[in-house]
Amino acid sequence: MQPLPNMRFAPDLLTSQVALVTGGGTGMGRATAIEMARCGADVVVLGRRAEPIEDCAKIIRELGRKAVAISTDIRLPDQIDSAMLRIKDEFGRLDILVNNAGGQFVTPARELNNKGFETVIRNNLIGSWQMTKAVADHFMLEHGGSIVFVTACVRSGLSGFVHTAAARGGVLAMMKTLAFEWAEFGIRLNCVAPGTIKTEGMDHYPIDPEQWLKLNRNVMGHMGDVGDISAAIIFLSSSLGKFVTGEEWYIDGGETLHLAHDARQMIDAVKFSRREPAVLKK
Numbered sequence: 001m002q003p004l005p006n007m008r009f010a011p012d013l014l015t016s017q018v019a020l021v022t023g024g025g026t027g028m029g030r031a032t033a034i035e036m037a038r039c040g041a042d043v044v045v046l047g048r049r050a051e052p053i054e055d056c057a058k059i060i061r062e063l064g065r066k067a068v069a070i071s072t073d074i075r076l077p078d079q080i081d082s083a084m085l086r087i088k089d090e091f092g093r094l095d096i097l098v099n100n101a102g103g104q105f106v107t108p109a110r111e112l113n114n115k116g117f118e119t120v121i122r123n124n125l126i127g128s129w130q131m132t133k134a135v136a137d138h139f140m141l142e143h144g145g146s147i148v149f150v151t152a153c154v155r156s157g158l159s160g161f162v163h164t165a166a167a168r169g170g171v172l173a174m175m176k177t178l179a180f181e182w183a184e185f186g187i188r189l190n191c192v193a194p195g196t197i198k199t200e201g202m203d204h205y206p207i208d209p210e211q212w213l214k215l216n217r218n219v220m221g222h223m224g225d226v227g228d229i230s231a232a233i234i235f236l237s238s239s240l241g242k243f244v245t246g247e248e249w250y251i252d253g254g255e256t257l258h259l260a261h262d263a264r265q266m267i268d269a270v271k272f273s274r275r276e277p278a279v280l281k282k
C-alpha cells in the first residue's frame with residue numbers, strides 16, 4: 001500500500017456527508033476514501049475483494065469516522081441492490097458517489113476479441129451506469145448529491161486500449177447527459193480523467209515506471225500520485241465545486257499538451273525535442 005498524502009482540505013469540509021467510493025480498497029479509490037474521512041465524511045468502501053476494503057474501512061474508523069466495507073461487483077445488479085439496502089440501513093442517506101472501480105488490459109485492437117472488448121465495457125461503462133442509477137434511485141433523486149467518475153484521458157483515443165477508450169468516452173457522454181437531466185434534483189456529475197498515476201493497479205502492466213514516463217510524455221516528467229487525483233475528486237464532490245457540473249477534468253501532468261503543435265521545433269529541432277515520441281517500437 002502507498003503512504004497517504006498529506007491532508008489538503010479543511011477537516012469539516014464533508015461533515016454530515018456520506019460517501020461511497022467504488023474500488024475503494026486500493027490506489028486512488030483508497031486515497032479518496034481516507035481523505036474524505038479526514039474531511040469529516042462517513043464512508044462506504046466498495047470493491048470485490050474483502051481484504052483491501054476492510055483494511056481501508058479500518059483506517060477510516062481509526063480516524064473517528066463511521067465506515068463500512070461492502071464486497072460488491074459493480075457488474076452484478078443483485079449485489080448492487082444489496083449494497084444499497086445495507087447503506088440505507090447503516091447510514092439512511094448517501095450524498096457522494098465516486099465511480100472509481102475499473103480496469104483494462106493493454107492490447108492492439110487487431111488482437112482483441114469480442115469477449116475482451118465486452119469485458120471492459122461491462123466493467124468500466126455498464127458498471128458505472130449501474131452504480132449511478134442505483135444511487136440515484138435509492139438516495140439522490142430524493143435529496144440530491146454529487147457523483148464523480150474516474151475515467152481516463154481519451155479525448156484523442158488511447159492506442160492499445162480501444163476497449164477502455166470506448167468505455168470512458170461512453171461514461172463522459174453519459175455523465176453530461178445526466179448532469180443536464182438531474183440538475184433539477186440537485187445532483188451534480190463530473191469526470192476526473194487521470195493521466196499516469198503511480199498505483200498498485202500499474203503492477204498489472206508489463207512495463208516499469210521509467211518506461212511509462214517515456215511513453216506518456218507528460219511535461220512534468222514524473223507520474224502523478226494518488227493525492228493529485230483524490231484532491232480533484234474531493235474538490236468536485238464537496239461544496240467547493242458547488243457550481244461545477246457536467247465537466248471533465250484532466251489531471252495528467254500536461255500529458256495531453258503534446259496534442260498541440262510545438263512550433264519551437266522549426267527553430268531548433270534538436271534543442272526542443274526533449275522526449276522521444278510515444279511510438280511503441282515493434
Ligand SMILES: CCCCC/C=C/C(=O)SCCNC(=O)CCNC(=O)[C@H](O)C(C)(C)COP(=O)(O)OP(=O)(O)OC[C@H]1O[C@@H](n2cnc3c(N)ncnc32)[C@H](O)[C@@H]1OP(=O)(O)O
Binds near residue numbers: 103106123204
Ligand atoms: C486507461 C489507460 C491509461 C494507462 C494506464 C492505466 C492504468 C490503470 O488503469 S491501472 C488501474 C486499473 N487496474 C487494472 O487495470 C487491473 C488490470 N486488469 C484486470 O484486472 C482485468 O484485465 C479486467 C478487470 C479488465 C478484466 O478482468 P475479468 O473480468 O476478471 O476478466 P477475465 O480476466 O476473465 O478476462 C475476460 C476476457 O477478457 C479478455 N482478456 C482479459 N485479459 C486479457 C489480456 N491481458 N489480453 C487480452 N485479452 C484479455 C479475454 O477475452 C478474456 O476471456 P478469456 O480469454 O476467455 O479468458
Ligand SMILES: NC(=O)C1=CN([C@@H]2O[C@H](COP(=O)(O)OP(=O)(O)OC[C@H]3O[C@@H](n4cnc5c(N)ncnc54)[C@H](OP(=O)(O)O)[C@@H]3O)[C@@H](O)[C@H]2O)C=CC1
Binds near residue numbers: 023152
Ligand atoms: N493509475 C492510472 O494511471 C490510471 C488509472 N485509471 C483508472 O482509475 C481507476 C482507479 O485505478 P487505480 O487506483 O490506478 O487502480 P487499482 O487497480 O488500484 O483500482 C481499481 C479498483 O477497482 C476495483 N474494481 C475493479 N473492478 C471492479 C468491479 N467489477 N467491481 C468492484 N470493484 C472493482 C478493484 O478492486 P477489486 O479487484 O477488489 O474489485 C480495485 O480496488 C480505475 O478505473 C483505473 O482504470 C485511469 C487512468 C490512469
